[in-house]
Amino acid sequence: xxLYGSLDITQSPARLPTLPNLDTESWALPKAEMMQLLIxxxxxxxxxxxxKAMHPALPSYVILAVTKYPDSxxxxxxxxxxxxxxxxxxxxxxxLLGAVASTDAxxxxxRTRWGFPVESGEVKFLRRHDRVxxxxxxxxxxxxxxxxxxxxxxxxTDVQYINWVTAANAPLDGATQPMLIQVDPKYTFxxxxxxxxxxxxxxxxxWNASGLKLAEPIVGTCCxxxxxxxxxxxxxxxxxxxxxxxRRIRExxxxx
Amino acid sequence: xxxxxxxxxxxxxxxTRETERTVYNNCLEQVKLADELGFDHVxxxxxxxxxxxSHCSAPELFLTACAVLTKRIRVGxxxxxxxxxxxxxxxxxxxxxxxxxxxxxxxxVGTGRSAxxxxxxxxxxxxxxxxxxxxxxxxxxPKMWMQETFSYQGEFWSMPERTILPKPYxxxxxxxxxxxxxxxxxxxxxxxxxxxxxxxxAGFGEQEKKIKDYRRRIQSxxxxxxxxxxxxxxxxxxxxxEDEKYGVEMGKKLGNTFNYLATQLISTREVYSSPSYQSLGxxxxxxxxxxxxEASEQQxxxxxxxxxxxxxxxxxxxxxxxVDCINFILNANEVVPQDQVMASLKLFAKEVMxxxxxxxxxxxxxx
Numbered sequence: 001x002x003l004y005g006s007l008d009i010t011q012s013p014a015r016l017p018t019l020p021n022l023d024t025e026s027w028a029l030p031k032a033e034m035m036q037l038l039i040x041x042x043x044x045x046x047x048x049x050x051x052k053a054m055h056p057a058l059p060s061y062v063i064l065a066v067t068k069y070p071d072s073x074x075x076x077x078x079x080x081x082x083x084x085x086x087x088x089x090x091x092x093x094x095x096l097l098g099a100v101a102s103t104d105a106x107x108x109x110x111r112t113r114w115g116f117p118v119e120s121g122e123v124k125f126l127r128r129h130d131r132v133x134x135x136x137x138x139x140x141x142x143x144x145x146x147x148x149x150x151x152x153x154x155x156x157t158d159v160q161y162i163n164w165v166t167a168a169n170a171p172l173d174g175a176t177q178p179m180l181i182q183v184d185p186k187y188t189f190x191x192x193x194x195x196x197x198x199x200x201x202x203x204x205x206x207w208n209a210s211g212l213k214l215a216e217p218i219v220g221t222c223c224x225x226x227x228x229x230x231x232x233x234x235x236x237x238x239x240x241x242x243x244x245x246x247r248r249i250r251e252x253x254x255x256x
Numbered sequence: 257x258x259x260x261x262x263x264x265x266x267x268x269x270x271x272t273r274e275t276e277r278t279v280y281n282n283c284l285e286q287v288k289l290a291d292e293l294g295f296d297h298v299x300x301x302x303x304x305x306x307x308x309x310s311h312c313s314a315p316e317l318f319l320t321a322c323a324v325l326t327k328r329i330r331v332g333x334x335x336x337x338x339x340x341x342x343x344x345x346x347x348x349x350x351x352x353x354x355x356x357x358x359x360x361x362x363x364x365v366g367t368g369r370s371a372x373x374x375x376x377x378x379x380x381x382x383x384x385x386x387x388x389x390x391x392x393x394x395x396x397x398p399k400m401w402m403q404e405t406f407s408y409q410g411e412f413w414s415m416p417e418r419t420i421l422p423k424p425y426x427x428x429x430x431x432x433x434x435x436x437x438x439x440x441x442x443x444x445x446x447x448x449x450x451x452x453x454x455x456x457x458a459g460f461g462e463q464e465k466k467i468k469d470y471r472r473r474i475q476s477x478x479x480x481x482x483x484x485x486x487x488x489x490x491x492x493x494x495x496x497x498e499d500e501k502y503g504v505e506m507g508k509k510l511g512n513t514f515n516y517l518a519t520q521l522i523s524t525r526e527v528y529s530s531p532s533y534q535s536l537g538x539x540x541x542x543x544x545x546x547x548x549x550e551a552s553e554q555q556x557x558x559x560x561x562x563x564x565x566x567x568x569x570x571x572x573x574x575x576x577x578x579v580d581c582i583n584f585i586l587n588a589n590e591v592v593p594q595d596q597v598m599a600s601l602k603l604f605a606k607e608v609m610x611x612x613x614x615x616x617x618x619x620x621x622x623x
Contacts, residue, residue, distance in 0.1 A: 001268070001269075001308070001513075001516065001517070001589070002308070002516065002517065002519050002520045003307075003520065038527050038528075040377070055519055055520050056520065057520060057522050058305070058306075058307055058374055058520040058521060058522065059305075059374060059377070059378075059522070061522070061527060085522070085526075085527070087519050087520060089519070090515070090516060090518075090519045092522075092526050154529055154530075154531065155531065157534060158529040158530055158531050158534060159529045160525050160526060160529070162526065192529070194529050216377070218373070218377065218527050218528060219527065219528045219529060221529050
């Protein structure tokens with residue numbers, strides 16, 4: 001049967017974000033500009049990055065995304081994330097390895113409301129006539145310098161974003177414990193472009209992905225979307241196969 | 257109603273040199289029995305890099321072995337990937353003609369374009385152009401088979417005048433099909449006068465609509481070959497057992513395993529934003545059905561597992577919907593022991609097949 005990840009997140013719970021509860025309200029995030037680069041990575045370089053409950057995608061790939069949120073409950077911010085393409089049961093998911101937000105307030109709220117492993121840093125989303133660029137600095141050091149080169153218009157219906165899974169501690173059944181949390185934003189597309197991914201600089205260790213090597217670029221997109229961060233609906237046991245260890249903690253939204 | 261076998265050739269880990277050989281040998285033993293029992297077709301996919309799910313990357317070789325071991329059953333490519341990075345069209349024409357000769361005119365040629373990034377990316381193919389290259393290939397193949405000499409200038413490939421050899425045994429050429437998974441591909445098949453080789457496990461409602469649309473459109477088709485191959489085939493799982501409960505249980509295990517094996521593969525749409533892959537295709541459909549390898553939930557309706565009476569009811573429903581041929585997946589990751597696969601085939605042939613009288617293939621000469 002399909003391969004499984006090897007990461008046991010219960011062995012190092014202190015390294016995970018901790019949520020005071022699983023009851024966060026949703027955030028509306030209108031007119032976000034979202035650059036997403038998909039890049040294949042050698043399978044061997046993902047060893048130890050994916051939780052035991054999940055399956056790797058074949059071939060292995062990562063999603064580098066830099067998103068400018070002009071309007072949010074904590075004001076404008078820009079967020080850069082690294083996710084590992086994977087599977088929760090049968091479903092494609094991006095497992096969140098690391099994230100950097102451009103404001104302290106955004107980093108704190110994303111960490112404690114949804115369990116994203118976010119730190120604050122300098123995150124820039126820049127648009128030029130022939131490319132969209134994203135740069136991330138932490139403590140003065142560049143940890144990501146990437147671009148979507150030669151963007152060409154495509155239809156929003158051509159673009160598929162997969163849901164997120166993050167590892168965090170959260171209270172459940174009377175105890176705060178490590179778990180996997182699914183975050184499944186919705187997207188309404190206003191503008192979509194496709195181009196070539198280009199990564200000039202990438203510090204894997206700074207993204208909690210020590211050993212990860214970028215290989216073949218797949219494709220990049222940049223879209224303007226109305227999106228959200230919804231209430232948490234599903235949590236998963238980090239050690240059991242997801243099809244056995246998923247718990248619904250809240251009913252689906254009315255639009256599903 | 258015609259019945260066939262459909263091979264993905266899924267092979268469980270750990271892969272020793274014996275596991276792959278054993279599974280291939282099991283498949284050949286099944287095909288030999290199916291030939292003796294009166295099954296009509298054996299189809300083999302072309303897939304690459306799809307770990308466990310399908311180790312059938314050289315179907316022309318497997319089908320040649322099938323042809324040599326059998327006397328009557330037809331052998332089918334289900335499908336040949338018509339993308340230049342995978343297969344050069346000259347080689348497709350040559351290989352299929354050779355297989356048609358070796359099988360004594362028993363070849364069916366399914367065509368398609370691949371649906372996974374796992375495969376397209378592996379060959380460095382451009383997902384944006386696979387539909388176009390498929391269209392070029394299927395228009396060229398009949399000419400390459402039939403014309404004494406052939407030359408071509410196209411968008412995806414070209415060649416100066418040469419004689420492509422050998423020529424197929426069947427005249428004017430073998431029947432052609434197209435893999436139908438994504439909604440709308442049945443129309444592509446119909447417009448070109450090709451058979452509809454259904455590879456999805458959709459329920460009755462969705463299949464009925466596809467079949468009606470296909471039948472309607474093919475009436476005014478412009479066939480790419482010398483004749484119209486108006487046939488609708490669908491794919492199913494088969495496990496036939498005297499005990500209904502056991503038959504259903506094992507059939508579900510087979511189906512769940514097959515569906516769950518699709519989990520790790522990357523559908524093109526998941527990673528590569530392209531107008532050429534807007535619909536979800538087969539993998540997401542399998543994933544929707546794959547709640548787990550041992551799930552107990554009811555699978556898609558119309559599955560051919562259980563006791564003979566239950567299977568007869570399912571097949572009759574497919575027949576009522578207008579399906580001409582059902583192709584069966586017999587195993588996935590060897591979860592069904594080989595002796596039980598063989599017993600299932602025998603029981604199906606004894607109790608189910610006689611209920612369904614064969615009707616001649618609906619093949620019309622092109623005007």
